[in-house]
Amino acid sequence: MSELTSISASRMGGLIRKKEVTSEQLVTAHLNQIAEVNPRINAVVHTCAERALAQARQRDAELAGGMIRGPLHGVPVTIKDSLETAGVVTTSGTLGRANHVPQKDASTVALLREAGAVVIAKTNVPELCLAFESDNLVHGRTVNPYDVTKTSGGSSGGEAAIIASCGSPLGLGTDAGGSVRLPAHFCGITALKPTSGRVPKTGHFLPPGGIADRLWQVGPMSRYVEDLVVALPILARPDGVDASVVPMPIGSPSAVRLQGLRVAFYTDNGVRKPTVETIEAVRNAAKAVADAGAVVEEARPDGADTPAVMWCDLLGADGGAGLRALLDAIGTTRFHPLLTEFLEISRQRAMPTGTLLELLGRWDVLRSKMTAFLDRYDAILCPVAASPAIEPGTSYRQLDIFSYTMLFNFTGWPAASVRCATSPEGLPIGVQVAAAPWREDIVLRLAQHLESSFGGWQAPTVR
Numbered sequence: 354m355s356e357l358t359s360i361s362a363s364r365m366g367g368l369i370r371k372k373e374v375t376s377e378q379l380v381t382a383h384l385n386q387i388a389e390v391n392p393r394i395n396a397v398v399h400t401c402a403e404r405a406l407a408q409a410r411q412r413d414a415e416l417a418g419g420m421i422r423g424p425l426h427g428v429p430v431t432i433k434d435s436l437e438t439a440g441v442v443t444t445s446g447t448l449g450r451a452n453h454v455p456q457k458d459a460s461t462v463a464l465l466r467e468a469g470a471v472v473i474a475k476t477n478v479p480e481l482c483l484a485f486e487s488d489n490l491v492h493g494r495t496v497n498p499y500d501v502t503k504t505s506g507g508s509s510g511g512e513a514a515i516i517a518s519c520g521s522p523l524g525l526g527t528d529a530g531g532s533v534r535l536p537a538h539f540c541g542i543t544a545l546k547p548t549s550g551r552v553p554k555t556g557h558f559l560p561p562g563g564i565a566d567r568l569w570q571v572g573p574m575s576r577y578v579e580d581l582v583v584a585l586p587i588l589a590r591p592d593g594v595d596a597s598v599v600p601m602p603i604g605s606p607s608a609v610r611l612q613g614l615r616v617a618f619y620t621d622n623g624v625r626k627p628t629v630e631t632i633e634a635v636r637n638a639a640k641a642v643a644d645a646g647a648v649v650e651e652a653r654p655d656g657a658d659t660p661a662v663m664w665c666d667l668l669g670a671d672g673g674a675g676l677r678a679l680l681d682a683i684g685t686t687r688f689h690p691l692l693t694e695f696l697e698i699s700r701q702r703a704m705p706t707g708t709l710l711e712l713l714g715r716w717d718v719l720r721s722k723m724t725a726f727l728d729r730y731d732a733i734l735c736p737v738a739a740s741p742a743i744e745p746g747t748s749y750r751q752l753d754i755f756s757y758t759m760l761f762n763f764t765g766w767p768a769a770s771v772r773c774a775t776s777p778e779g780l781p782i783g784v785q786v787a788a789a790p791w792r793e794d795i796v797l798r799l800a801q802h803l804e805s806s807f808g809g810w811q812a813p814t815v816r
Contacts (some may be wrong), residue, residue, distance in 0.1 A: 358386045359812065361577040362428050362522035362584075366469075369416065376409035376427025380471055383429045387474060387520040393501065396514035397432055397474045398492040398668075399719060405429065405473040412469060419525040422584050425668050426469030427489075428568050431521035432579060433509050434475045434492075436571070437556040440586040442473075445558045446480040446489030447692075448575055449685030459524055459556025460592040461571045466681040468587045474521065475510030480561055482527065484691040485535055487761055494745055499780055501740035506536030509737030512574050513540035527557060528760050530631050530664055531737070531758025534770040534785060537574060538737035541772045541781030545581045548790045549765030552588045553595040559679070564570055564713075565667055566597060568762045574753040576810040578771060582606055585793055588741040604794030606801060608647075612646035614795070619651060620778030622751045622760070623658035624751040625739040631782055634774035638734050638784040641806040642799060646680060653771040654726040654733070656719045660763050661756035662720070665698055668710055686773050694749040695793050701721070716763060723764045732788040737770045741780035770801045773807040779814070 357365075358377065368374045384402050391397045412427035431440055435445040437455035444450045458466065467474070480489040486785055487510030488494040495510045497503040498518045503512040509526025513536030518526055528546040529809035537544035552571045554561035561569075573584035591598045618639040619633040628637075643649040673696045680688070688696070704712070739754040748755075761768040767785040784803060788795040 355382060357382045358519040358644070362425065362575060362580045365428045365522055366424050366426060370421060372416070376412040376471060377380070379405060379427065380405050380429045380473055381475055387515065388516040390520055391515070394496050394498050394505070394514045394518060395493055396476055396505065396511040396518070397431070397520065398477050399475040399509065401441055403472050404440070407421055408471045412471060417428065421469070423468030425465065425586065425587070428470050428523065429473045429521060430465055430470040430516055431474045431476050431512060431524040432472055433512050433524065433526050434478050435527060436462055436525055436557055436686050437558070438472060438475065441475060441477065443558070444491050445482065446478045446491055446634045447680070447685045448490055448687055449680065450558070451491050457556065460553040460595065461588050463555065463586055464590060465525070474515070476515055476524065478511060479507045480689045480692040482508035482532065482536070484693045485531070485692070486507060486745055488689060488691060488745060490687060490689050491779060493794035496745070497742045499541065500742065500778065502744065503552050503780065504539065504745045506539035506742065508532040510536045511572060513537055513542055514575055516576055517542050517810065519729060522738050523573065523575045523584060525571060526574050527569060529565065530760070530762055531755050532573055534737050534758050534768060535755060536769040538781065539742040540782035542574060542576050543578050543769060543771045543804065545580060545585065545769045545796065546570050546761065546767060547585060547589065547793055548767045549809040551601070553590070553598050555592050555594045561595060564670070567765055573808045578797060581769065582797050601791045604792065606794045606798040607727035609794050611642065611802060614647040614648045615729065616642050616734060617652040617730040618647045618649060619653035619657070620736065622653065622660050622735070622757055627736045627739040627778070630742070630774060630776050631708050631736050631740065634782045635734055635736055635784055638773050638803050639784045641803060642734065645800040645802055652730070653725055656722045657760055659719055661753055662761035663707070663712065663715065663763065665752065666702050666704070666757045669699030669702035669706050670712070672708050672736065673699030677784045691749065698749065718745065718776055719763055727789050731784060732799055735785050737783040737785040741776045741778070741782055748757040761787045766790055769796050769800045771803045772809050775801055803811040
């Protein structure tokens with residue numbers, strides 16, 4: 354990698370505006386980096402080289418004429434393959450969409466373009482984004498850039514892997530159970546799941562809506578927290594289609610004072626005890642926040658141990674009938690083994706309407722318990738997962754590892770992952786930061802402090 358591809362998207366935008374580098378030079382550098390690293394990690398599934406270079410030259414011409422579209426003017430970005438991109442194959446990792454070319458961008462993709470970004474590539478996912486590792490029958494498996502025998506995570510695993518490898522400075526992922534935070538943790542970058550209702554989901558496949566709609570959001574992923582700060586206001590705009598979006602103001606992280614901030618932390622959610630190094634990372638993060646003047650206490654919310662079972666029950670409530678009907682409708686007749694496992698879990702969890710209503714009631718009870726917890730605290734620190742990156746093909750046999758992120762999907766709270774440590778095997782370890790609804794400013798301010806304290810992203814070494 355070069356210095357040009359390892360800096361932040363924010364800095365790239367500044368260099369373009371000062372005319373110290375051109376968008377065409379940046380796009381070319383990142384396309385070259387993708388060509389260098391992708392054969393090893395298989396994170397990028399489609400490059401838009403000709404189109405991206407043409408758009409980069411257009412951005413350079415606009416700048417020469419005095420036009421700046423936004424803070425990402427001319428900056429290259431990548432997009433998860435479940436988000437539609439006009440004129441570019443978007444498969445969502447399933448054979449029935451192997452040749453699907455959308456006519457319209459997903460809302461978040463369009464918002465990035467409006468801010469001047471140049472889309473250079475699409476990145477890998479599990480089939481229909483329904484796994485915590487990125488592998489499918491269309492494009493194959495994405496591996497971890499720090500250790501190719503491990504997974505990069507899912508479902509935004511391609512994004513995390515290519516960003517960590519400097520093939521992209523900024524990308525879009527989606528998160529219904531941890532799908533931006535877990536890959537960020539596995540790959541040593543940073544990512545934000547915004548508050549439910551903050552960002553439009555229009556143009557995602559699987560389509561938004563339905564019983565699980567409140568669980569998930571589109572979120573930015575990058576090597577540097579400063580890029581999440583820049584990206585969130587760009588993405589958090591109603592699109593007139595997604596009725597869940599609430600046009601709430603966005604606070605500035607720079608206005609958040611750590612002095613006196615009330616922060617709870619816990620290292621074990623009662624479902625799966627983390628590795629020793631993960632526990633140490635969370636404790637060290639708590640100490641770093643306390644040293645900055647925050648009031649830090651060890652405290653675990655009541656109900657932190659419930660989301661893992663609820664997540665499986667909710668997604669499998671109909672026994673997988675709706676998903677099978679959708680697969681039939683798009684012509685997918687062969688499934689990846691991970692999707693087969695998901696369908697079997699769903700079959701086992703089929704429930705009558707009364708049981709489903711009881712489940713939804715338990716969801717509301719959990720949200721109430723968590724809201725009450727906020728009477729005492731402004732933010733929470735905890736593990737992102739119980740371990741660093743795991744071996745491919747094993748995620749559905751150890752779902753409890755991922756239970757730490759699911760809690761904040763059920764609450765709808767904003768949550769981020771930021772690298773704070775390294776395992777003895779050389780794998781990244783992230784710490785999760787969460788706060789009350791609409792308080793991404795607190796999440797990002799704490800993430801900035803942890804990044805500064807522990808160094809954040811580190812370049813992968815070949816293993």
